[in-house]
Amino acid sequence: MKTICLYFQVHQPWRLKKYRFFNMGKDHNYLDDMLNRSIMQKVARQCYLPMNALLLKLIKENKGRFRCSFSITGIALEQFRTFTPEVLDSFKELAATGCVEFLGETYSHSLAALASKEDFVDQVKLHSAAIKKEFGTKPTAFRNTELIYSDEIGAMVADMGFKTMLAEGARHVLGWKSPNYVYANAIDQKLRLLLRNYKLSDDIAFRFSNQGWDQYPLTADKYVSWLTDENTPGEVLNLFMDYETFGEHQNANTGIFDFMRALPKAALASGRLEFATVSETAKKYQPVAVLHCPHVMSWADEERDVTAWLGNELQNEAFTKLYAMKEKLAKLKNSDYDYVWNFLQTSDHFYYMATKWLSDGDVHSYFNPYDSSYDAFINYMNVLSDFQIEVEKALEAKKAKTRK
Structure with a gap:
């Protein structure tokens, strides 16, 4: 039995006023409120509201056997409260099922981990307090901005009391090893690491609507056959992606919602797959090895570093x-x-x-x-x-x- 760990990043940045319309020394309202409202309401209509409704339905239909995890930035929470409170309500409905875990993050989706430990800790504490306030739980698992990770950053996260952290299954770090296992931080081995399977994740996040892809169209049954195939070894399948994949980056006309609607049933029907939250996954399996990552990595671009x-x-x-x-x-x-x-x-x-x-x-x-x-x-x-x-x-x- 393999465990599918399905995780979504929820982040909408504040847009600043364009400098052509910003009067330095006189105008200290830096945010483009009209644009921020317009973007948030559009993404809410196309992604957050329909996808949250679908996930709630899937949890109920599968009697709690379908489970997933989120990290929602403090910046996104601010925008929900200001522009689309109904979205925040729908996330609270998901939280109430007990089948959805909310991870720790940096409040501002920031690069604070690259600035100093003090800045990083401040950001994480601020975010954890926001998650506790909105959803009633204190995060015990952590996902840094854009999966930015190193041995040292992992140790800082462990020092803050987190038990599990997400990172990229970068080839230059893993070498011959597979991302489909639980690993441990090289400095503090009590911190468990779940590594993104970027190939399987990007099949949904980026390639799903690409008609030039040799696997197009991607169906739930085809995808499940890949997950259960003997050429996909391991214990855990970490599928991490932007939540805006659903309805925003891949619009509804691509069939992305139909795919997601069919995926849990197809996976569970195989008898070889189960769903679990990040913390549940990390607790179920023992780390198979220590992951050595002396240099900072992320999930961005071909280099998988911080040059983005x-x-x-x-x-x-x-x-x-x-x-x-x-x-x-x-x-x-x-x-x-x-x-x-x-x-x-x-x-x-x-x-x-x-x-x-x-x-x-x-x-x-x-x-x-x-x-x-x-x-x-x-x-x-x-x-x-x-x-x-x-x-x-x-x-x-x-x-x-x-x-x-």
Whole structure:
């Protein structure tokens, strides 16, 4: 019996106002509220609401034998509360079934793990509190932004009390080993690792609607035959993907909802597959080996590293200047400024500044609202510079008030 561990990332970034419409020194409302509302409501109609309804139905129809896991960023939770509260209600319905696990994340879907342990811990604590508030449970499993992982990051996650962490089943890290087993962190071996089977995951997330694919069309029965095939060895099948795959990246006309509707029945009918949440999967199996990952990896691009966010001078300059503000914000202790600080940390801002080519460049272009990486950089730096000025003013005002 193999275990299918089905995990979905839920993330919608805040879009900043374009600099052409942003008046530095006068306009300190950095978010494009109309655009953010429009995008969130569209994705809610196309993905979140229909897919949540489908998952709830599948859980009930299969009497709890269908199970899955989510990580929802704090930024996404904010947008649900502001623009689509019905989406948040539908996630709470899923939580109430007891068949859905909500994982820990960074609150802002940030690169804090690459900045400092202090920044990382702050982000994770903030997110865990948000998950506890909305769903009544404290996460015990963790998924870092874009599956960013290394031995050291895993050890930091274990230090925060998490029992399990997700990572990419990157070939350059695994070598000859299979991602279809549970592994352990190299520094703290109590931390169990589930590694994404990127081939099987991307068959759904990216190739499903590709009519040029030699396996098109993908049906549930065909997919289950791959999962149960002797050429797919192992104990666990970690299928990790963006939740927006369903209805947004792969629209309803592709048949993606029909595929998902049929998958649990076909899998369970095989008698050789079961579904489990992330924590259930990690508890069921003993680690077969320690995973050594001294260098940072992710699930992005061909390199499976962090060059999607920190691969050029523009990105590194923006990243350095952002996190250099941390100490001043700590002194300020103002929730309004912390709110801005959080959405400026979102990794998407740096992703938009990437200068990638070929197939990676095509993927970046698909998700990028800017005409160029330089446009994205200028827009972000204008907002960041204005924010820096406002932080300095607020600190001066606070000092003046203290002197009185």
